[in-house]
Amino acid sequence: MSGTPDARAVATWLRGLQDTLVDALAALDGSTFRRDRWTRAEGGEGLTCVIEDGPLFERGGVNFSHVQGTRLPPSATAARPGLAGCGFEATGVSLVLHPRNPYCPTVHMNVRFFLARPTAESAPAEPVWWFGGGMDLTPCYGFEDDARHFHATCRDAVAPFGEALHARFKRACDEYFFLPHRQEARGIGGIFFDDFSAPGFEASFALARSVGEAFLPAYAPIVARRRALPYGERERDFQACRRGRYVEFNLVCDRGTLFGLQSGGRAESILMSLPPEVKWRYDWHPEPGSAEARLYTDFLPPRAWV
Amino acid sequence: MSGTPDARAVATWLRGLQDTLVDALAALDGSTFRRDRWTRAEGGEGLTCVIEDGPLFERGGVNFSHVQGTRLPPSATAARPGLAGCGFEATGVSLVLHPRNPYCPTVHMNVRFFLARPTAESAPAEPVWWFGGGMDLTPCYGFEDDARHFHATCRDAVAPFGEALHARFKRACDEYFFLPHRQEARGIGGIFFDDFSAPGFEASFALARSVGEAFLPAYAPIVARRRALPYGERERDFQACRRGRYVEFNLVCDRGTLFGLQSGGRAESILMSLPPEVKWRYDWHPEPGSAEARLYTDFLPPRAWV
Numbered sequence: 275m276s277g278t279p280d281a282r283a284v285a286t287w288l289r290g291l292q293d294t295l296v297d298a299l300a301a302l303d304g305s306t307f308r309r310d311r312w313t314r315a316e317g318g319e320g321l322t323c324v325i326e327d328g329p330l331f332e333r334g335g336v337n338f339s340h341v342q343g344t345r346l347p348p349s350a351t352a353a354r355p356g357l358a359g360c361g362f363e364a365t366g367v368s369l370v371l372h373p374r375n376p377y378c379p380t381v382h383m384n385v386r387f388f389l390a391r392p393t394a395e396s397a398p399a400e401p402v403w404w405f406g407g408g409m410d411l412t413p414c415y416g417f418e419d420d421a422r423h424f425h426a427t428c429r430d431a432v433a434p435f436g437e438a439l440h441a442r443f444k445r446a447c448d449e450y451f452f453l454p455h456r457q458e459a460r461g462i463g464g465i466f467f468d469d470f471s472a473p474g475f476e477a478s479f480a481l482a483r484s485v486g487e488a489f490l491p492a493y494a495p496i497v498a499r500r501r502a503l504p505y506g507e508r509e510r511d512f513q514a515c516r517r518g519r520y521v522e523f524n525l526v527c528d529r530g531t532l533f534g535l536q537s538g539g540r541a542e543s544i545l546m547s548l549p550p551e552v553k554w555r556y557d558w559h560p561e562p563g564s565a566e567a568r569l570y571t572d573f574l575p576p577r578a579w580v
Numbered sequence: 581m582s583g584t585p586d587a588r589a590v591a592t593w594l595r596g597l598q599d600t601l602v603d604a605l606a607a608l609d610g611s612t613f614r615r616d617r618w619t620r621a622e623g624g625e626g627l628t629c630v631i632e633d634g635p636l637f638e639r640g641g642v643n644f645s646h647v648q649g650t651r652l653p654p655s656a657t658a659a660r661p662g663l664a665g666c667g668f669e670a671t672g673v674s675l676v677l678h679p680r681n682p683y684c685p686t687v688h689m690n691v692r693f694f695l696a697r698p699t700a701e702s703a704p705a706e707p708v709w710w711f712g713g714g715m716d717l718t719p720c721y722g723f724e725d726d727a728r729h730f731h732a733t734c735r736d737a738v739a740p741f742g743e744a745l746h747a748r749f750k751r752a753c754d755e756y757f758f759l760p761h762r763q764e765a766r767g768i769g770g771i772f773f774d775d776f777s778a779p780g781f782e783a784s785f786a787l788a789r790s791v792g793e794a795f796l797p798a799y800a801p802i803v804a805r806r807r808a809l810p811y812g813e814r815e816r817d818f819q820a821c822r823r824g825r826y827v828e829f830n831l832v833c834d835r836g837t838l839f840g841l842q843s844g845g846r847a848e849s850i851l852m853s854l855p856p857e858v859k860w861r862y863d864w865h866p867e868p869g870s871a872e873a874r875l876y877t878d879f880l881p882p883r884a885w886v
Contacts, residue, residue: 310863333860333861333862454841521831521858522851525827525832526831526838535760541761544761545860548860549860551859552827552858552859553856553858554639554854554858556632556641556852557616
């Protein structure tokens with residue numbers, strides 16, 4: 275273990291990461307993000323950057339938040355009941371992009387730092403801290419090249435921090451982004467980590483930085499390859515139905531969303547992750563062998579892409 | 581207390597109620613429902629009746645289910661921890677209708693019966709049972725006449741069972757159909773009851789029947805008044821955004837939906853409650869004084885309609 279946890283240094287880096295991402299994504303899109311600063315009565319502030327109706331991105335956002343609270347909400351302590359009721363500090367950057375073109379995949383990236391401060395009644399004597407984060411890709415139409423590129427970039431981002439990490443983070447991603455009620459993966463995965471503190475603060479922070487900085491190299495080349503592919507109503511329709519699964523995951527299964535909503539987070543910032551136009555249709559299934567069916571047979575079941 | 585709880589009698593009545601509702605709604609719409617029978621490996625069966633792309637109803641359904649389980653899921657026992665792990669039997673009819681015309685309100689009705697059977701380890705020695713249900717209206721554009729008619733029909737349905745019941749059930753409805761993260765009601769309410777068993781099985785069952793049978797008189801006249809009103813893109817757009825709130829409530833807040841999904845219920849049947857086409861738009865607010873703004877100022881805040 276090396277270094278004391280420094281929430282301010284993490285928040286400073288996260289602010290810079292948000293700036294970099296917003297500038298790069300605005301340039302990719304060819305339009306601009308709306309920027310909303312907000313504060314939270316219970317303690318904390320954030321900057322929500324949202325893009326809507328862009329040429330490339332139909333809806334998306336890059337959120338920064340840094341909040342303090344006096345009592346951890348239940349969704350945050352399911353895995354660590356000893357922390358229930360602790361004061362906490364949480365800071366993170368969260369990104370979701372829903373491109374208009376159904377051949378361009380939806381993507382999510384998140385880096386977060388969590389610090390629980392013991393109170394008089396609560397159990398642990400020392401502050402408990404960890405990093406979490408990752409990124410994952412959700413195509414409507416799968417492309418093997420894209421999947422390999424995305425997963426290879428994820429692997430390279432964590433490789434300097436330990437041999438076994440990528441396999442562990444990839445498996446955690448496949449497990450986390452899964453809809454039990456559909457018995458279906460949300461997308462084709464990537465990496466996911468949580469409760470990460472084992473190598474000490476400095477090395478954990480370096481890993482988080484490496485993941486955050488790998489996002490543009492992981493995603494931008496995929497967008498470049500797919501953004502000009504022609505599509506029609508059939509593809510838009512499939513995209514709208516697949517986006518329904520994205521909504522189901524985020525509102526029913528995602529701990530980050532539930533933590534945000536339960537802890538009095540800013541609803542519009544949290545729910546910027548939801549897609550712009552969504553459809554639900556009863557018991558719809560793609561025609562066997564179709565491009566739509568291949569998503570279910572060849573891409574959603576977890577695979578060793580690299 | 582009079583009568584022993586008779587789950588079979590309740591299920592028989594519920595099947596008949598579903599038939600009546602499906603026939604009447606198909607006639608209102610001028611088309612037909614798709615009917616899917618299903619069974620559940622852990623015990624239970626159901627009949628899902630769905631309508632999509634009808635002239636009147638863009639999407640909706642009337643579900644019947646009768647399921648058994650060996651362990652109550654957590655969402656069912658939050659209010660009664662003593663029942664955790666009990667075997668159970670649950671039967672109900674659940675209805676949601678999303679009309680195409682934005683001047684026709686979305687509506688929800690539900691009647692359900694729950695029976696928890698004690699197991700060796702679990703606490704209560706006697707079977708615990710209750711009825712639940714209610715109905716509520718979710719307009720995009722409010723009409724005072726419609727609100728008064730709907731609430732008056734609800735009041736009349738429960739009046740024979742006790743003076744104080746309507747006020748209690750209306751308040752419970754306002755409290756239940758509320759989105760804490762939006763600080764906003766889902767709709768204009770109606771009646772909601774749960775854990776209802778105080779007057780004994782026969783009277784409780786009679787109340788549930790009265791509520792189920794009041795649905796058509798409560799809703800059909802409203803549809804008749806609004807279904808032919810002309811509308812355009814502005815109204816459809818507002819409807820799509822309001823439907824986003826409906827999705828948020830059902831997936832984040834609704835105990836019935838979570839119970840169904842957690843207990844391994846049939847996802848397509850449970851999620852027939854979700855609207856066909858939905859939009860999310862960042863931080864959108866209606867123009868002050870507009871018809872859209874009046875929903876927020878004059879209809880969503882709980883009111884004494886009758």
